[in-house]
Every structure is written in C-alpha cells, then in structure tokens.
Amino acid sequence: MASQKHIFRRGPVSFSGLILFILIGLVLIFLSTFTNVLQPAKAVFVDLVSPIYHITDVASNLSDWGEETLMTREELLAERERLEDENLILQRHSLQLASLRAENVRMRQLLGASELVEERVLIAELVGTPPDTETHRLIIDRGRLDNVQEGQPVIDAGGVFGQVRIVGEENSEIILISDREHAIPVEVLRSSARAIAAGTGDYNELRLRNVAPTMDIQVGDELVSSGLAEKFPRGYPLGTVVSVEEDSSSPFLQVIVEPSAGLQTSNQLLLVFSERQQINSSARSPEIASDAEESGNSAESISAEE
C-alpha cells in the first residue's frame, strides 16, 4: 500500500488540546464581552498595564521633545504671537459667553424653568493607546481615586471626545466617539433637529443613524450634544456635517460628520463631572475639587444651563 502524504504532520501537540484551549478562549471571550464578570479584573488590568504604556510612550515623547527642542527663536516668537492672538479672540468669546449666559438665566427664570447644573472638570493626561487598531480606546491617568465613574463624559479643547469605559484605581480606559461601539445623541445647532451620531472606526468620520429625508440638516451644520442620554451634558460641540446624501438602498439619509475634537492629537483631556454625578457620589464629591487642587491640576467650575 502506497504511503499517504499528509499536509499536516502530527506534531508534539494534540488536536484535543487545541480544541480545549479554543473552548476555554471562547468562554473567556463570552464572559468578557457579554457579561460583567471580568469587569473587576479589567479595572485591575488598566492599572497594571499603564506603567508599560508610560515606557512605550518614550518613542513619541522623544519625537515631541525633538520637535520642541529644535524650534528656532523665530518659530517660538511666531508661536507666541499666534497664541496671543488666539487668547484675545478667546477672551472676546468668553465675554460674549458670560453675557449670553446671564441673559439665558434671566430668560429661564422668566419662564420658570430654571435648572442650573453645576459642572466641574478635571484635567487628565493621556497615558497610552492600546495596540488594537480596530478599536478606538485610550488610557488616561485618572481613576477611582479621582472619583472617575464609568460612562463619564470626556471632552477636549475642540469638543466631545468620548466617555470613560473602565475605571481602575489610578487610571481609566476611555472609548472615543469614533469607536464603532460608541453612539451619542446630538442636536443640530441651527434647526434643533435631533439624531444619534455613531462612530465608524475612522477618526475623522462619524455617521448619523436613521436620519429621515425630511429632517432639516445640511452640509456645514454644527452638531452639539443634546444631553438626552443623560451622560453627555447638553451643548458641547461634537462636529460639523460634511456630507448629506440620499441612498437609494435605504430609506434614510447618509449623513457624515467630521468630529471637532482632536481625537488623534489631544494629549490633555477634561473629565466632566455633572451635578447629577456628584449627587450620586455625594460622600466623595468634596474630594473632586480638593484632590485636583492639591495635585496642582486646575479643577474649575462651569455653570451651564440644561
């Protein structure tokens, strides 16, 4: 009988072993994805891996340091001039905002619908980016010790950035608005039309879900958080509509939004503490301000209308 040639030669490992480990892996994936059984372990992992991310950040830190160190005097002066101009513009906006806020409060009082929501923000530094390119997650240097809570909104200088997903003792993992798992209720600033903006896995693109053709939305419209899901406070800029197209295969419009936050560039973020969150954790709420002040991080209060 002719000897048979096998493509897969029997190795030192058994097939039953392979099946066993695959089954164990599938069980772990199920527990990790669809249940909260491994959530406490994940919170520990966030703290465990953050020092590794500090080490691996050396390459990009060196790159940043090189760029900053090699700047010429002219470049620095130009940078200063640009910042001074920007500061003047921001001061003017701030004055306008204060005036509008006061007017808004008066109007609300007249309507008898005044509900002031105190918001505090806490500055957080980016620690690292997990290597999985399919998901948009980041690790920040704030955790349970700073009163950070799951689902807490995160913003940057441009607008809504994401929300806290897993909270460790000293670090947390945040999910970006561009992650395909993320969605946020939004409002068109011009027409007050509401929609849901979902991540697409592309840092420069969000999509509005289920937008009816009758909805008043057009290219160039600014979107802000509507506050409907009670996670993101109302009024934070989310992005600008860059494309509105009809799709013959769908009864809905295809609306693409460009995020206003610097999802790939921001290193300093702001964790927003609304009054509601502070009431929920009233025992710890005084620590929010004091901790931040002690550590030299500016925790400022912002009054906003909701």
Add this chain to the structure above:
Amino acid sequence: MQEIQLRLSDWIGLLPICLLFYITQIPGFGYIRIDMLALLVALFSIYRPQGMSLALAFAIGLAQDVVSLAPIGQHAIGLVALAYVAQSVRDRIRMQALPNQLLAIFIGLMLVKFIHSWVVALGFGQIPTLNSLLSVLVTSLFWVPVMFIAMRMTRKRPSARAGLS
C-alpha cells in the same frame, strides 16, 4: 539554511521585549502595530516546539489581551491556533528558504488576524479595516530580523561553535 538552536529559557527573555515592541506606537503610524508576540510563538513552534506548548501560547495570548485591553481570550485563541499549525508543518517550513518562510509566516499571521476579526465581528459586529492587513504584512516582514537575531544567538552557543548543531 543554518540550523537555529533555541533554549527553553530564551523566550522568557524575549517575551517582555516582544510585549513592549507590540504596544509601542510608531510615531506617525499609530495604526500599524507589529505583533512580535505572534512572531515569537511562530519562531518557537517551528524551531523549539518543546518550548512552546499550547498552554504557553495561550498564556502569552492572555497577556496580549490584558496589555491591549481587548476581550480576554481574543488573542489567546489566535496564538493557540498559530502554535498548533506552525508545529504541525514545522519540518516543511524549516526546510524552506527565508522568502518562502516569509510567505508561510504571512499566512500564519493572517490566520491569527482572521480569528481575531471573527471574534470582533461576532462580539461587536465590526468588520476589520485594511489597516489591520497592513499590520500583518509589516509584522511578517519582521520575520527576517527575528531569524537574523535567532541565528546570531545560535552562533554564540558553545554547542553551535563546536559544530554540534
């Protein structure tokens, strides 16, 4: 092709280096990640299968899951499958020249990526982007320096110098 001798203890020293390499972001190319851990598993499965049991490959995958904050088990399944396949065809791969090995490694890494993408699609309904394929391609190119380092390590061994390999 020169025979490569790897000690059981080699992977202990290489594991943290590969782990650091895996999570280090390449400035300007954050979307490309070099999966050195998969290469490590492939290397030991081919050249020192006794030193890379399925349990060890699974444990390395779990470490990878923890570090990348992915669903626990996602990378572990991929590395176990890679270890099994690599050990099953190790003799054929060892006989090949480096370019052919490169192709085999690319196919192996694609298997890992396929399992990874399948898990992600099943759990989150996400389809992988082309960036992940680019990562696989770049990672497989790193097989050449990995083999070069492994050969250098072998040359320094007394048994290799004495011509015992």
